[in-house]
Amino acid sequence: xxxRSLRDAIQEFKSGIKKSDFIKVKGNKDYLSVPYRVxxxxxxxxxxxxxxxxxxxxxxxxxxxxxxIILDGKCISxxxxxxxxxxxxxxxxxxxxxxxxxxxxxxxxxxxxxxAEEMEEFIRTDETFDDKKEVGLNAxxxxxxxxxxxxxxxxxIADEWIGVMQNAAQNETSVGRxxxxxxxxxxxxxxxxxxxxxxxIQQQRVDQEEVxxxxxxxxxxx
Numbered sequence: 001x002x003x004r005s006l007r008d009a010i011q012e013f014k015s016g017i018k019k020s021d022f023i024k025v026k027g028n029k030d031y032l033s034v035p036y037r038v039x040x041x042x043x044x045x046x047x048x049x050x051x052x053x054x055x056x057x058x059x060x061x062x063x064x065x066x067x068x069i070i071l072d073g074k075c076i077s078x079x080x081x082x083x084x085x086x087x088x089x090x091x092x093x094x095x096x097x098x099x100x101x102x103x104x105x106x107x108x109x110x111x112x113x114x115x116a117e118e119m120e121e122f123i124r125t126d127e128t129f130d131d132k133k134e135v136g137l138n139a140x141x142x143x144x145x146x147x148x149x150x151x152x153x154x155x156x157i158a159d160e161w162i163g164v165m166q167n168a169a170q171n172e173t174s175v176g177r178x179x180x181x182x183x184x185x186x187x188x189x190x191x192x193x194x195x196x197x198x199x200x201i202q203q204q205r206v207d208q209e210e211v212x213x214x215x216x217x218x219x220x221x222x
Contacts, residue, residue, distance in 0.1 A: 004044065004045065006071060006076065006106075006107070009041070009044050009045065009107075009108075010106075010107040010108065012044070013040055013041075013044075013107075013108050016040075017032070021036060032109065034096045034097075034099055034100040034103070037100065037103045037104075037108045037109075038051070038099065038103070040108065041069075041103065041108060045071060048071060048072050049069070049070065049071050050068075050069075050070040050071075051067060051068070051069060051070070051099060051102070052067065052068045052070060053065060053066070053067045053068075053095055053098060053099065054066050054067075054068075055095070058082070058210075058211070058214075059211055059214055059215075062082055062179060063082070063091060063094060064080070064081070064082040065080065065081045065082070065094050065095050065097070065098035066078060066079070066080050066098060066197075067079045067080075067095070067098040067099045067101070067102040068102065069102045069103060069106050076106050077102050077103075077105040077106040078102055078105070078197060078198070079097075079098045079099060079100065079101030079102030079103070079104070079105060080098055080101065080193070080194075080197050081094045081095075081097035081098040081101065082094070082186075101190075101194075105194060154195055154196060154198070154199045154202050155199075155202055157192050157195055157196055157202075158196050158199075158202040158203075158205055158206055160192075161189065161192065161193065161196060161206060162205070162206060162209045164185060164189075165182065165206075165209060165210060165213060166209075166213065168181055168182055168185070169213040169216065169217060172217050172220075173217060173220055174217065175214050175217050175218060178213070178214075178217055
């Protein structure tokens with residue numbers, strides 16, 4: 001019997017999606033949930049597929065999740081999420097977001113990369129963030145309706161993102177507020193952050209700079 005391939009799985013996944021499989025989030029947009037995606041790949045590949053998730057607690061008190069989608073012993077994609085955990089189930093939601101991203105980047109998505117769980121989290125963040133303050137922040141750091149331009153190397157993309165973080169940290173005295181303000185920016189730069197995540201050296205640079213900014217903010221408050 002011919003072994004089922006990843007390409008065949010993606011085609012069957014997309015062709016089998018029905019309108020009733022989507023759930024609605026704010027803005028009347030359709031998204032597929034993480035459990036829907038997991039159930040499909042588990043049923044299609046069985047023991048050939050593994051989903052491995054690793055969590056790291058950062059100095060800010062937030063958690064970083066990296067989920068690896070492994071097929072036949074080879075990693076076919078990674079998904080990452082990072083956020084502060086202040087409410088019940090935030091830890092579990094962040095883990096689900098990383099898994100959803102990993103499956104999306106592997107090809108198991110509707111027309112979006114973000115998962116329903118991820119969109120709900122961004123919506124929750126946006127609703128608790130004063131619209132006028134958000135517009136003011138974007139105007140100050142110069143990122144409103146702006147994407148990181150495509151560069152020749154991941155290093156240049158990482159440099160751009162580091163600059164965005166540095167601008168967002170200017171005059172900030174709260175690590176929690178700094179991370180909260182970065183959440184909508186991370187949504188805008190999902191594809192760029194995924195590219196950075198594919199390069200361990202550049203991802204380490206970004207992580208180190210974020211830790212450094214947290215320390216600067218903490219010292220500024222003192």
